[in-house]
Amino acid sequence: MDVSRRLGILVFFAVPAIIGGGILYGFFHSYAPVFVYEIILILVAGGFASK
Numbered sequence: 001m002d003v004s005r006r007l008g009i010l011v012f013f014a015v016p017a018i019i020g021g022g023i024l025y026g027f028f029h030s031y032a033p034v035f036v037y038e039i040i041l042i043l044v045a046g047g048f049a050s051k
Contacts, residue, residue, distance in 0.1 A: 006049045013045035 020041070021034045028034075 001049075001051065009049045010045060013041055013048075017041050 017038055020037055024033045024037055025031065
C-alpha cells in the first residue's frame with residue numbers, strides 16, 4: 001500500500017473522530033467517553049492502514 005492511500009485512510013477516519021467526539025461530549029458532558037472513542041478509532045484506523 002502506498003503512502004497516499006495510507007494518508008487517505010487516516011483522513012477518512014479523522015472526520016468521524018472530530019464530529020463523533022463532539023457528539024459524544026454533547027451527550028455525556030465528559031471527556032472520558034471521547035477518549036475511549038478516539039482510542040478505538042485510532043486502533044481501527046491503524047488496522048486498516050497496516051494492511
